[in-house]
Amino acid sequence: xxxxxxxxxxxxxxxxxxxxxxxxxxxxxxxxxxxxxxxxxxxxxxxxxxxxxxxxxxxxxxxxxxxxxxxxxxxxxxxxxxxxxxxxxxxxxxxxxxxxxxxxxxxxxxxxxxxxxxxxxxxxxxxxxxxxxxxxxxxxxxxxxxxxxxxxxxxxxxxxxxxxxxxxxxxxxxxxxxxxxxxxxxxxxxxxxxxxxxxxxxxxxxxxxxxxxxxxxxxxxxxxxxxxxxxxxxxxx
Numbered sequence: 001x002x003x004x005x006x007x008x009x010x011x012x013x014x015x016x017x018x019x020x021x022x023x024x025x026x027x028x029x030x031x032x033x034x035x036x037x038x039x040x041x042x043x044x045x046x047x048x049x050x051x052x053x054x055x056x057x058x059x060x061x062x063x064x065x066x067x068x069x070x071x072x073x074x075x076x077x078x079x080x081x082x083x084x085x086x087x088x089x090x091x092x093x094x095x096x097x098x099x100x101x102x103x104x105x106x107x108x109x110x111x112x113x114x115x116x117x118x119x120x121x122x123x124x125x126x127x128x129x130x131x132x133x134x135x136x137x138x139x140x141x142x143x144x145x146x147x148x149x150x151x152x153x154x155x156x157x158x159x160x161x162x163x164x165x166x167x168x169x170x171x172x173x174x175x176x177x178x179x180x181x182x183x184x185x186x187x188x189x190x191x192x193x194x195x196x197x198x199x200x201x202x203x204x205x206x207x208x209x210x211x212x213x214x215x216x217x218x219x220x221x222x223x224x225x226x227x228x229x230x231x232x233x234x235x236x237x
Contacts, residue, residue: 008234028112038108042067043064048080049066061089068094155202155203157201180200184213185211186214222237
């Protein structure tokens with residue numbers, strides 16, 4: 001029996017999801033800006049639904065929709081939404097991103113995504129995990145094409161990707177008219193290299209805010225910055 005992952009204000013079942021809750025999602029959900037008071041939010045490739053749930057806790061968005069292609073993950077995401085305190089504001093679609101773009105005419109004030117991004121050439125025996133992990137299921141070009149159609153004029157798009165992919169992703173975003181507004185570079189400890197980039201885009205060119213986050217000083221000794229970012233979610237922070 002897999003126990004649910006318990007946050008301060010909600011819990012998440014993840015036994016049916018190939019990709020479990022990880023640090024990337026929690027940092028992204030906590031870092032993403034809601035200062036523009038989004039009314040509608042879209043979570044692309046929702047998995048367990050953790051990003052949608054974090055934004056339901058943090059914001060007053062009336063309409064938080066999630067998109068998930070994997071049948072088991074979709075079912076789990078829907079169940080996690082239904083058992084949360086914000087069930088009336090959360091909804092999950094079972095569809096591919098490109099199908100969704102063609103069918104939906106709505107625009108979203110905030111779009112958030114923790115995309116599959118292992119581009120190495122190997123596959124495992126677990127097809128669901130492969131779809132969740134390998135970016136051939138959602139290439140960056142497809143993702144950015146969709147964002148350019150689904151994001152409102154004043155909207156923000158927030159994403160986490162490997163640090164080494166950052167320059168490429170920013171260049172691809174520019175091709176569809178999206179400008180980098182903020183970035184956060186994340187590394188595990190002071191001596192390690194940067195592993196992740198959190199990037200926030202809009203249709204407006206502004207002065208870029210760049211910051212860094214170190215997760216631990218030593219093993220299981222979290223930095224003040226990391227605690228301050230995640231303390232409203234993790235039970236032990």
